[in-house]
Amino acid sequence: MKSASLVLALVLGIEATAAVAADAHSHHAAPTEDRRAVLALSETERAMILEEMRLFLVGVEKLTGALAREDMAAVATEARELGVKMTHDVPPALREKLPQAFRQLGFTVHRDFDALALDAESMKDPRHSLQQLSATLQKCVSCHAGYQIRPQPLAAAH
Ligand code: HEC
Known part of the structure; x- marks a missing residue:
């Protein structure tokens, strides 16, 4: 139970990081309004x-x-x-x-x-x-x- 939730936390953490990275990237690639x-x-x-x-x-x-x-x-x-x-x-x-x-x-x-x-x-x-x-x-x-x-x-x- 404990290790399962740790894994979940890790996955969520990675997803959040990826989302931030994608966001930063899109800002870079196409300066939008x-x-x-x-x-x-x-x-x-x-x-x-x-x-x-x-x-x-x-x-x-x-x-x-x-x-x-x-x-x-x-x-x-x-x-x-x-x-x-x-x-x-x-x-x-x-x-x-x-x-x-x-x-x-x-x-x-x-x-x-x-x-x-x-x-x-x-x-x-x-x-x-x-x-x-x-x-x-x-x-x-x-x-x-x-x-x-x-x-x-x-x-x-x-
Ligand atoms: C409640 C909202 C808010 C907070 C909190 C805030 N700012 Fe701002 N700040 C703004 C807005 C809105 C602008 C204008 C941005 C624009 O029109 O693009 C701005 C502009 C600025 C500018 C540009 C000034 C100029 O003459 O063009 C500076 C420097 C700045 N903020 C520093 C800070 C610092 C340092 C902090 C924290 C200690 C801070 N601000 C906190 C809303 C905020």
């Missing part, structure tokens, strides 16, 4: 989101630098910059245009950084922080895989 869900935003709203995104990237850069130095106080500081406190000034009009799943994913990323900051302070374990960062980066990846922004021309708003 962008099928990600569209967020139809104004130019200003788009700029606002992209600015937050670049802050994410800058923060992750600083965070990895601090981790490489094993400076856990700096890890906590940099992580907290990306935490929930970063979210408070999203205009209501923009909030309403964002699907709930999108907002939730964004929020969990901010919450993750707060948790990373707390653990960095209390545990001071760079490897643990790195694992948390890796898990959070997977959320960046999965949101980017699912959504794109299409800026709407101003005239369309009338």
Whole structure:
């Protein structure tokens, strides 16, 4: 029983890997149209989101630098910059245009950084922080895989 389920797990694992490989391959062979869900935003709203995104990237850069130095106080500081406190000034009009799943994913990323900051302070374990960062980066990846922004021309708003 035990070995049978192990074999099953192996087979499933291989199938999953093959599916991912096939997917990656098809992307490579034929660059298709962008099928990600569209967020139809104004130019200003788009700029606002992209600015937050670049802050994410800058923060992750600083965070990895601090981790490489094993400076856990700096890890906590940099992580907290990306935490929930970063979210408070999203205009209501923009909030309403964002699907709930999108907002939730964004929020969990901010919450993750707060948790990373707390653990960095209390545990001071760079490897643990790195694992948390890796898990959070997977959320960046999965949101980017699912959504794109299409800026709407101003005239369309009338
Ligand atoms: C809830 C969804 C979501 C999450 C989570 C998310 N992003 Fe993004 N990000 C987007 C979208 C949507 C775009 C625009 C993509 C497009 O239109 O092709 C974007 C664009 C970007 C860009 C390009 C910015 C520019 O100026 O063009 C960067 C860099 C980026 N994200 C970094 C990150 C990092 C780092 C994380 C994680 C710490 C992250 N993002 C998490 C949705 C997300």
